[in-house]
Amino acid sequence: MKTVLEERKSSICGNRDRGISCERESVSGAVSQRACVYCGARVVLNPITDAYHIVHGPIGCASYTWDIRGSLTSGADTFRNSFSTDLRETDIVFGGAKKLTAAIDELMEKTKPSPKLIFIFATCIVGVIGDDVDAVCRSAEAKYGIRVIPVKAPGFAGTKSLGYRLACDAIMNLIRPHAKQHKPQKRFGVNILGDFNLAGEMWIIRGYLEQIGVPVISTITGDSSYKTLLQAPSATLNIVQCAGSSAYLAERMESEFGIKSVKVSFFGVEDTVNSLLNIAEALGRQEIMEKAQKFAEEQALQVLPIIEKYKPHLKGKKAAIFVGGGFKAISLIRQFNELGMEAVVVGTQTGKKDEYEVINSLVNSDAIVLDDANPAELERFMTEKQADILVGGVKERPLAYKLGLAFCDHNHERKHPLAGFEGIENFVKEIYTSINSPVWKYA
């Protein structure tokens, strides 16, 4: 039995001088851990709390994405429901557009307060059966005077990254007409992009920014709403947390609204501190920089004893990382370094070329770096490199356990924050508890 397919070899890199093949479609039969275009679009738009996310297609896609993420809301919780046109055999034969129109009509008629924003996610077969989703959306907008935005995201059209892009386009589609019409007044403040408020992480970060005197204007899309999203164009700076999903949106906003952006990460002490300072720097106000320095220093001092407490029990342990995007992987490598641990296997689902370059520069030369890894490769390299723990998502957890590895859930379903200074304690504790659990003596 092979563990690495020929076609996959260029995406696996055991020597940092070599490049890596990434940003391409998954290899058939390789058992990729990736989801699809629809998934990418859905996860980015999902946290818009008062939007009706209607999945136009057969039931599966709606069923599997019903409330599976830990995005928190301070307002509506409409987004936690799953709406689907639940297409059946006859709809496939005669087309589903009528049912979609009827579904929107019914929603508008029966829902109080009446919806202001609807996203229509067209899944795999919608294009194939010839439904004109754009036309349905246009006529619904005209009929009800609300926003009905199509997100044509057939799973086969590319990778999850394309889905991110489609979501970003949908957000631009939402805010652009409003901005054109109302010419928003610029205000001093930032938008937070690419934070989905998992376990309240956006709230934590917003709290930091407010403490250093930086107002947050809009959040995209964690804990956002129709109304709050429309505020976004008036910001002076975008801070981009999940670069994989939202860097493109930041680009669009820069070219259309003249908003500069800065990439940030709030995982780990080093990245959190740097991010706060970078934001202050980008805003160019001395008093904010001073506050940021003071705040970051104070907070970092507070978490230091926590790290020091666990570090002796973690020092020298080896970590494997397999996460969605490259930016998160980079943060994790640094976080492990802070704990005296070493990342021996690093992979992502949809990392980008420049991110892999950074990853390669951060890990030891014999570490394995791989794009779009599959279970067979993870199994082989984690075993070969004698990893002690895997950081990953839900699907990877049972594999780690079967192989006798500890595991850290760094997924989108978690119910505890891992970002910011508050998240550091959770992260370190989780790593410690899993690696040093007495169960491994018997497993």
Add this chain to the structure above:
Amino acid sequence: MLNLNVNPCKMCMPMGAINALLGVKSCMPILHGSQGCATYIRRHISTHYNEPIDIASSSLTEEGTVFGGEANLLKGLRNMIDLYGPEIIGVCTTCLAETIGEDVSAIVKKFYEQNPDLNVKIINIAAPGYGGTQNEGWFSAIRSILEQIEPNKTHNDKINIITPLISPADTRWLKDFLTEMGIAFTILPDISENLDGATETKYSRLKTEGTSIAEISAMAGAKLTLEFSEEKNSPAEYLKEKFGVPFIKLPLPVGVRGVDRLIEVLTEIGGAVSDRIKKARGRYIDAMVDSHKYNAQVKAAIFGEPDFVHAMVRLCGENGIFPSVVATGSATAGLRKVLESEIDMCKKFHFESDAQILDDSDFLNIEKACSELGVNLLIGSSDGRRISRKLDIPLIRCAFPIHDYIGGQRTRILGFEGSLSILDQAANAMLEKTESTFRTVLHSKFFKPKAEDKTESHPCFGEGACKNARVHLPVAPECNIQCNYCLRNFDCMNESRPGVASKILSPEEAFERYVKLKDTIPNLTVVGVAGPGDALANFDKVRDTLRLIREFDPAVTFCIATNGLLLPLYASELKELGISHVTVTINAVDPVIGAKIYKHVNYLGKRYTGIEGASILLANQLSGIRMLSSAGIVCKVNCVTLKGINEHHICDVSKAVAELGVFMVNIMPHLPVKGSAFEGLERMSNKEIMILREQCGANIKQMTHCRQCRSDAVGTLGEDVSIELREVEKQAVLQAEKPMLFAVATRTGAVVDTHFGQANEFYIYEGDESNVRFVETRNVKKYCNGPQCDDKGDRWESVIHAVSDCDAVLALRIGPAPERLLKENGIEAIATYERVETAVVEAAKKRRSSYGIT
């Protein structure tokens, strides 16, 4: 909704097909479609079973969709063979493959041609996502496997077992049970090991347990098939038609009838019932009896796949559980008939007429039915958790998928033990509910708060309590409604009516005020919050204030006054804070009349006017009062009589609130306030008010001693109606007008320089805050000789007697014992080292304020 599925109670066909393929030995599944299908299904399955689940995907691309996915699938098959080395591959189609019209069998044929040396059996399964649910996918996969694996028709002694999707633990039970009965069998699929595996030294990424190809082939030669399902696409029927294997269909072995039926069939074909099984049956029935009364309280909503739902309804029927809502996500018209007779039986036993069978349902409909029918237990997958949380109904998680708990692979419903696990969980859910609620339920239902001590001594609630003082702490500035008779921007020390306070206090300031007042007014027994806004619209402040005071004084009575808009929100917290009395102002119980009185109502961030506003206010007032009454809080309703607006409606108000358990009603005349919308309204005369009170008195106790006091009032309550009480009031006024007397312990007469206990004589002064006059000196027997104080009661008494007509005693120091004695006699003890005149003026000021005279 008709065109929109809201919160699906089903998954798609590929999900079921993959689940089935995972129970075949050395089988590796591949989904012919987009990458996402495989990933989503893997995520769902691995979370439920806590096992690594590898499913390949042909990862169809744009190009594949347009020109056909043949190349992708061919490559995928090759790659997965390289990586996993399976003996069987299940190619499962998806929405996409079916819609673009992929001919999978042709592609598979081509693959065999291209790879003649490979010894892999490839099964193709049609599973369009729109063609049915996971249940149809499960059976479709089983049928395809049977159809496509070379049959071995040689007769054998085994029986075939076909079930719907059951848990690995249940599968293990079924296998053990058959073995124990002495029956040889083949179960297809067998997920018992693959989806609930043991930790092994060497990890195998291919699932190596499950039904093997040889076993599947031999199913064609079996002597019988047992199929535990009503599914139309029946593998048993296929085996009969194709190979003449007879079959028996029976329900899942759940409950006595279900398991007995299985035993009966197995006995007929030569099985033997062991003692262990007999004992298990006996124990099960014993347990049914043990829990039958608790289970009779259950009104269940059962949701999930058809065979599961069917089995659960039968279990309910046997145990006196009422299945109020029975729902499947699949469109299974046939199920209704099967369920109806069972449910009818339950209806008869419970004298119930309402039960709903929902097929092709989503959770929106299930939730609606649960609310309508008063369901108190949910049975199904963890997808019911949102309803569980929203409607506060416990959920028994016993079907796929379970995502919020651990142990989905170990859930049991089959056999006596499995059935018992459900019964125990149901009974315990009821016991838990009873245990946690029966005290409050019975208290609120049967305990009628008597006019207890607190009520009798409360100056506003007890008529004979005028001597008791109260303080209104003005900590609540905001109001959430606007009454047309009210104007709250007033700030005048001379104005005395509700809605007026001269200064808003913070909780800490209010606490300080209370501590000071308590010191000077010994009869201060009640702390109230009566505005100047609404106590509940400022609840954070109220809460903080009362907590501080309660810590300092555990005995003081707490009351609040409110318009009632937020009562439902805070009722339980009021109880926790120890608030025993609440006054709610209700001026109308008819929103049409209310609309004339209330300009607007601000509720949950929105402003309502007119009838809408009045209706919201009224609904909350009434439900709030109901909650207070049931929590044992004494309620008084204030009702402002507005001439031409509500004077004919007052008795309706009294009657309505009497039914809610309100203790008394205070019908008040409207005090016209300049600048308010009703400033021009004529005031009701005292006589008219008296007549109203008399009329309404038939329904409910009337308060006749209200003084419509300020939001920062302090002291005793005056009154203006009862002649008897007016006399008391007059005396109080006389008392207040009478010059005050002060006893000063001084040797020189110039400065307060003597210890109270060492004073031979007291200088008696008379006066008020502007004018003091020396009256006389009074000699007392010296009763204290230095630090070793002889505190015999009679001596104390004589000293107290000497100063008994005084309002206060001023001395350099006063010991705690004499201070207490003085206080008990209504004499204040003031320690000071001031010039006598100055000290007396200060004392006079202090006494004035403590009398509540401003």
